[in-house]
Amino acid sequence: MTTEAGSTAAAADDVKQRDEYFDALVAAGECVEPRDWLPDGYRRMVLRQIAQHAHSEIIGMQPEGSWLTRAPSLHRKAALLAKVQDEAGHGLYLYAAAETLGVTRAELLDALHNGHQRSSDTFNQPALTWADTGAIAWLTDGAAVINQAPLCRTSYGPYARAMQRVCQEETFHVRQGYDLLWSLCRGTREQQEMAQDAVDRWWLPAVALMFGPPDTVEGGDGDTRAAALGAAVSRRSMAWGIKRHTNDELRQRFIDNVVPQAERLGVTLPDPAIRWNEERGHYDFTPVTWQVYRTAVAAGAQCGRQRLAHRVAAHEAGAWVRAAADAYAARPVTERQEP
Amino acid sequence: MTSELPTATPGAPAGTRNHDIAEYALRLGDDALILCQRLCAWVTNAPTIEEDLALSNIALDLLGHARVLLGLSGRSDGTNRSDDEFAYRRTEREFRNTLLVELPSGDFAATIARQLAYTHYTSLLYAELAASADEGLASFASRAAKEAEYHCMHASQWTVRLGLGTEESHRRMQAGLEHVWPYAAELFEADDLTTRLDTDGTAVAPARLRADWEREVTRVLTEAGLTVPAPSWEATGGRSGIHTEAFAPLLAEFQSVFRQYPGGNW
Ligand SMILES: [Fe+2]
Ligand SMILES: [Fe+2]
Numbered sequence: 001m002t003t004e005a006g007s008t009a010a011a012a013d014d015v016k017q018r019d020e021y022f023d024a025l026v027a028a029g030e031c032v033e034p035r036d037w038l039p040d041g042y043r044r045m046v047l048r049q050i051a052q053h054a055h056s057e058i059i060g061m062q063p064e065g066s067w068l069t070r071a072p073s074l075h076r077k078a079a080l081l082a083k084v085q086d087e088a089g090h091g092l093y094l095y096a097a098a099e100t101l102g103v104t105r106a107e108l109l110d111a112l113h114n115g116h117q118r119s120s121d122t123f124n125q126p127a128l129t130w131a132d133t134g135a136i137a138w139l140t141d142g143a144a145v146i147n148q149a150p151l152c153r154t155s156y157g158p159y160a161r162a163m164q165r166v167c168q169e170e171t172f173h174v175r176q177g178y179d180l181l182w183s184l185c186r187g188t189r190e191q192q193e194m195a196q197d198a199v200d201r202w203w204l205p206a207v208a209l210m211f212g213p214p215d216t217v218e219g220g221d222g223d224t225r226a227a228a229l230g231a232a233v234s235r236r237s238m239a240w241g242i243k244r245h246t247n248d249e250l251r252q253r254f255i256d257n258v259v260p261q262a263e264r265l266g267v268t269l270p271d272p273a274i275r276w277n278e279e280r281g282h283y284d285f286t287p288v289t290w291q292v293y294r295t296a297v298a299a300g301a302q303c304g305r306q307r308l309a310h311r312v313a314a315h316e317a318g319a320w321v322r323a324a325a326d327a328y329a330a331r332p333v334t335e336r337q338e339p
Numbered sequence: 340m341t342s343e344l345p346t347a348t349p350g351a352p353a354g355t356r357n358h359d360i361a362e363y364a365l366r367l368g369d370d371a372l373i374l375c376q377r378l379c380a381w382v383t384n385a386p387t388i389e390e391d392l393a394l395s396n397i398a399l400d401l402l403g404h405a406r407v408l409l410g411l412s413g414r415s416d417g418t419n420r421s422d423d424e425f426a427y428r429r430t431e432r433e434f435r436n437t438l439l440v441e442l443p444s445g446d447f448a449a450t451i452a453r454q455l456a457y458t459h460y461t462s463l464l465y466a467e468l469a470a471s472a473d474e475g476l477a478s479f480a481s482r483a484a485k486e487a488e489y490h491c492m493h494a495s496q497w498t499v500r501l502g503l504g505t506e507e508s509h510r511r512m513q514a515g516l517e518h519v520w521p522y523a524a525e526l527f528e529a530d531d532l533t534t535r536l537d538t539d540g541t542a543v544a545p546a547r548l549r550a551d552w553e554r555e556v557t558r559v560l561t562e563a564g565l566t567v568p569a570p571s572w573e574a575t576g577g578r579s580g581i582h583t584e585a586f587a588p589l590l591a592e593f594q595s596v597f598r599q600y601p602g603g604n605w
Contacts, residue, residue, distance in 0.1 A: 061383050061391070068379040068398075072596040073423050073605040074406050077379075081399040084382055088392040095388075130596045187604030194600075310383065318386025320511070321447050324504025325387075331503065 026241040031157040034100040042240050046156045047101045048117075049242060054094035055112045055119035059307050061087045063127035064136055072130060079176050080133060086169045093162040100158045113312050122209040124300030124307060131184055131191075131198035137177020139202045139258070143210035145170045146254045155241030178261065185266045192266075199262075200270045207271075208288045208296040211251040226290045252282055259283050356539070359532050360473055361416035362435070363542055365425070366578055367464075368408030369436035370526075372426060374457060375401040376593055377444050386447055393493060397454075400486045404479070411475045427597040431587050432580040439522035439574070441586045445515065448501055448508070452515035454494035456523040459555050462487040463548050472540040495559045502563025509564070516560070517568045524573035527552070 018037055025032065032038060038046075065084050071077035095105045111117040122140050127133065148170060151163040184195040214227055215234035230247075237243040245253075255274070262269050273286040286292075352358060378398035385391040406422040413420035420428075439457065444450045465487050468480035501512040527545040536542035553567075560567050576582065597603065 058383075058388060058391075065383040068382055068395075069376060069592050070596050072427070072600070072603065074402060074426055075423075076605055078399060078402050078406075081379070081382075081395050081402065085392055085395040085399065088388050088395065091388050092392070183604050188600060188602055190600055191603055314384045314386075317384070318390075318447065320505070320507050321386035321390075321501070324501050324508030326504075327508075328500040328504045 023239070026155045027239075029153075029241065030155070031160060032155055033157045041236075042242075043101060045237060045240065046159065046242055047098060047103065049237075050094055050098040050101075050156075050159050050162075051103075051108050051111070051117050052119065054091050054098060054108065055117060056123065057087050057091035057094060059112075059119040059311060060123045060140075061091075062307055062310055063123055063125070064133050066127060067130060067133050070130065071133075076180065079180075083137065083173050083176065086173070090166045090169070093165055094159075097156075097158040097162040109315065113308070113315060115308075119307075120209060121297045121300050121304065122205045124304035125201060125205050126303055128201070129194050129198060131181065131194040132202065134177045134180035134184065134195065135198035135202040137173045138181055138261075139177075139199070139206035140210055141170050141173040141177060142258060143206045143254050145174055146250050146257065147210060150244035150250075153244065178265070181265055181267065195265075196267050199267045203270050204292075204296050205300070207251060207254070207285075208293050209300075211254065211288070212247040213290055213293045214288055215247045216249075230290075248288075251288060255283050255285050356535075356541070357415045357417070359536050360476070360541060361412045362532055363536055364408045364412040364415065364476065366435045368405045368412060368425070369434050370440050370457070371401040371408065372405035373434070373436040373589070374440040374453075375399075375405060376589060377440065377442075377450075380444065381450065390447075397490050397493065400483075400490065404483050404486075407479045407483075411479065414475070427594050431582060431590055434580060434582065434586070434590070435578055436582075437522065437525040437574075437577040438583050439519060439525060439577075441577070441583060441589055442519065442522060443585050445518065446511060448511035449515035449518055451494055451497045451501065452512065452519045453522075454490065455498050455516075455556060455559065456519055456526070458487060458491040458494050459552050459559075460523075460526045460548065462491045463551050463555070464543060467543040467548070471542065476541065498559055498565070499563040502560070502565045512563070513565055516565060517570075520568035521570035521572050522574040524570075525575055525577055528575060528578060530578070 019039055022032070022037070022039055022042070061084050064080060064087075068077065068080055068084065071080050095108060098108055099105060108117065112119065122143075127136065145167065148163055148167050152160055152167055154160045154163065181195050181199070184191040213230050215230040216227070234243060234246050238246075259269065259274055271286050273284060275284050277284045375398045378394050378401070381394045382391055382398075385394055405426075409420075409422040409425040413422075413425065439453060442453065444453075462484065465480040465484035468476055469484055471477040471480065498512065501508040503509070527549040529545050533542060533545055537544035537547075557567050597605075
C-alpha cells in the first residue's frame with residue numbers, strides 16, 4: 001500500500017516537474033517538437049488551432065474558386081488560379097503539421113465534414129461579384145497576414161515552419177487583391193460601385209471573424225463574463241506561446257494598416273467611427289463586441305452550411321477515386337511500374 | 340473544307356504564310372484555353388486536395404500556353420490583337436478549338452481520359468515544334484514541351500491507378516476512354532493549311548504524330564489493363580468553328596464579367 005501511494009506521489013511529482021519544465025521551455029521562447037513530451041492541454045489547443053486553420057484554407061478556396069471560370073482578363077485568371085492553388089498548398093502544409101500530433105488527415109476531414117471541427121466563419125459569405133475576389137484577398141488575406149506573422153514564431157515547431165511558408169504567399173495575395181481593386185476603382189462607374197459593394201460586404205467578416213471575439217476585458221464592452229472567458233483562453237494560449245498577441249491587439253494592427261490603403265484605393269470602409277486618434281497613435285473604430293461578433297457569425301450560418309455541403313459533396317464524389325488509389329498503392333511493387 | 344465563316348484571322352490575306360501561322364497558333368491556343376476553362380471548374384471539386392492543386396496547376400500552365408499562342412496569332416495576322424481580345428471578344432463561331440477540349444468534363448475518369456489523349460498529343464507536338472522554322476512557335480514549344488510532359492505523366496499515372504485500382508475505377512476509366520476517344524481524332528485532322536506549314540518546316544503534319552500517339556497511349560492503356568477504344572466515328576468541326584451545344588454556355592460563362600462591364604478596366 002505504502003509503495004503504491006509512494007509511486008503515485010512520485011508520478012504526480014514527475015508530471016508536475018514535466019509541466020514546469022515545459023512551461024519554462026516555452027516561456028523562454030523555445031520551439032517544441034513532436035518528439036518532445038507535451039501537456040495534454042497544450043496538445044489539444046495546438047491541434048484545435050492547426051486543424052481549424054487547415055480547414056479554413058480549403059473551405060476558403062470556394063468563394064474565390066467559383067470565379068475562376070469568369071475572370072475578366074487572362075492575367076487575372078492566371079493570378080486567381082495561382083492564388084487558389086496556393087491555398088490548397090497551405091491546406092496541405094497545415095494538415096501535415098496537424099498529423100505530427102498523431103491524427104490523420106482523413107480523421108481531420110471527417111471531423112470537418114461531420115461538424116466536430118470548424119473552419120473560420122470568415123468564408124461563410126457568398127462571393128457575389130468579381131470584385132469580391134479582390135476584397136477577399138485584400139481584406140481577409142490581409143487580416144490573415146497580421147494573424148499569421150506572429151505564428152511563424154509559435155511554440156509548436158511544425159506549425160511555425162508551416163506558417164513561414166504560408167506567410168510569404170499570403171503577402172503576395174494581399175498585394176494582388178489590392179491591385180485588382182485598384183483597377184476597378186480606376187475603371188467605369190459600375191466597376192467602382194462593384195468594388196465598394198464588395199468591400200462593404202467583406203469588411204466585417206475580416207475585422208470581426210478573422211480575428212475572433214474580443215479577448216481583452218476592454219474589448220468585451222459590457223459583456224464581461226464572455227470577455228473574461230475569452231481573455232482566459234487567450235492568456236493560456238499566450239502563456240504556452242501558441243498565440244503571441246490578443247485578438248484585439250491584432251485587430252487594431254489590421255485597422256491601422258488598412259485605413260490608409262483604403263484611402264489610396266478610394267473606397268470607403270463601412271465604419272463611420274474610423275478616425276485617427278492622436279493620443280493613442282492608432283485609428284479608432286467601432287469595437288467588435290461579443291454582440292457584433294455573434295451577429296456576424298450568425299449572418300453566415302446558411303452560407304456556411306452550403307460551403308460544408310459543397311466540400312462533402314466533392315469528397316463523396318471522389319470516394320471511388322481515393323479507393324482506387326489506395327487499392328493500387330497496396331499492390332505489390334512489381335505490379336505497379338508507373339508508366 | 341469551305342465553312343470558314345466568319346474569318347478568325349481577318350488581317351493577313353488568306354493563303355500567305357503569316358495567315359497560316361496565325362490560324363495554326365489560334366487552333367493550338369484555343370485548345371489550351373478551353374481545356375484550361377474546363378479544368379478550372381474542377382478546383383474545389385477534386386477527389387483530394389492534391390488533385391485540386393494538380394489540376395489548378397495544369398490549368399495555369401495551359402493558360403500560359405494559350406496566352407503565348409493567342410498573342411502570336413495576333414502578331415502574325417497583322418491585327419495585333421492581344422490574348423485578351425481573342426479570349427473575350429470573339430463569338431462561338433470564331434473559336435478554333437477541337438470539340439475534345441470543350442466536352443463537359445464528366446467524372447474524374449472521363450477528365451483523365453481527355454487529359455491522356457490531349458497531353459500525349461501536346462507532348463509529342465511541342466517536342467517537334469521546338470524545331471519549327473518559325474521562331475515564335477519554336478521558342479513557345481521548347482518551353483511548353485516540358486510542362487506538357489509533366490501533364491502527360493500526371494494523366495498516365497492516374498490512368499494506370501484507375502485501370503488497376505478497383506473494379507469500379509476500372510469500369511469508369513474504360514467508360515471515360517470510350518466517351519472521349521472519338522473526339523481525339525480531331526487533334527490529327529489535316530487540311531491544306533497543315534500541309535503547307537509542314538512542307539515549309541513550320542509545323543508538323545498531324546498524321547506523323549498520330550502513329551507515335553497511338554503507340555504511346557496504347558502502352559499506357561496496356562499497362563493499366565484497359566482496352567484501347569475502337570470508335571465507330573470521328574468528331575470534326577471545331578477547327579472551322581462548328582462546335583457542340585456545350586460550347587456556347589462555356590463561352591458565355593467565360594466572357595460574362597468582361598461583357599457585363601463594357602469599357603471596363605481589369
Ligand atoms: Fe492561405
Ligand atoms: Fe491567401
